[in-house]
Amino acid sequence: MQLTAHTDYALRVLIYLTMHTEKLVTITELADFFGISRNHLVKVVHKLGVKGFVRTVRGKGGGICLSRPAADISVGKVVREIEGHFQMAECFNPKKQGQCAIQNGCGLIGVLGNALEQFLQTLDKTVLSDLVKAPMARNGIGSLDAAQRNPG
Amino acid sequence: MQLTAHTDYALRVLIYLTMHTEKLVTITELADFFGISRNHLVKVVHKLGVKGFVRTVRGKGGGICLSRPAADISVGKVVREIEGHFQMAECFNPKKQGQCAIQNGCGLIGVLGNALEQFLQTLDKTVLSDLVKAPMARNGIGSLDAAQRNPG
Secondary structure (H helix, E strand, O other): OOOOHHHHHHHHHHHHHHHOOOOOEOHHHHHHHHOOOHHHHHHHHHHHHHOOOEEEEOOOOOEEEEOOOHHHOEHHHHHHHHOOOOOOOHHHOHHHOOOOOOHHHEOHHHHHHHHHHHHHHHHHOOEHHHHEOOOHHHHHHHHHHHHHHOOO | OOOOHHHHHHHHHHHHHHHOOOOOEOHHHHHHHHOOOHHHHHHHHHHHHHOOOEEEEOOOOOEEEEOOOHHHOEHHHHHHHHOOOOOOOHHHOHHHOOOOOOHHHEOHHHHHHHHHHHHHHHHHOOEHHHHEOOOHHHHHHHHHHHHHHOOO
């Protein structure tokens, strides 16, 4: 069981933006920092924009930033919106419903659905700013930025 | 987010065995009933045996059955044992640890781990016998069996 790579990357992008509220961040910067392909990040950032988590400023000096304070964005909402589906077993798939031979006598979908809801509700209680362990993180990232800006 | 097909099939096999404690069940019967490939089921049933959930009786008239009462087998234990891993994001993968640029300042692994634990603990509270909605299920399955045994 795992989240999709897209959700994983989306969370990392949002955490990075939470650590860098002082500036606009480019996709190139994110790709270099995380070592994730630019193509993947373009799709992830586009989806984050469509879902209203980030705001894009176009043009020279442009980039992305959080659309609202990190303390107002719950991790649960991000995972719910970005993860494509939560079809824990085949019986969750609308296209496959009615095809499992035991479905009429089986309570699996209810039990897995309840467990999934507990998973998401736990994430609902955490906001992006909770994920950043300041000052260690901010210092760590800041130092790396400085080193990258002034190599040697 | 989803469970692997192996876990999905393992749960279905165990539910079927819970509905049929009166007899030994063959892999051919399971494959025909669920429309799942025999090859997949051989692997799933083997793993269920290794993990101690089912018992195999070899030879003519042989088959598999639950190794203990359905009321003593928790869904959480089955999912924990059969699902290969619970690496919700890349930072859960031991081989990738140390590779994420923000890990020192990031609380994601703790939050996702906590949510995962809530998911599993919810499943821990349910046993196999809870999943079978008798008498509808037992009647439904029984009727189908009878129809299959006596076509026409």
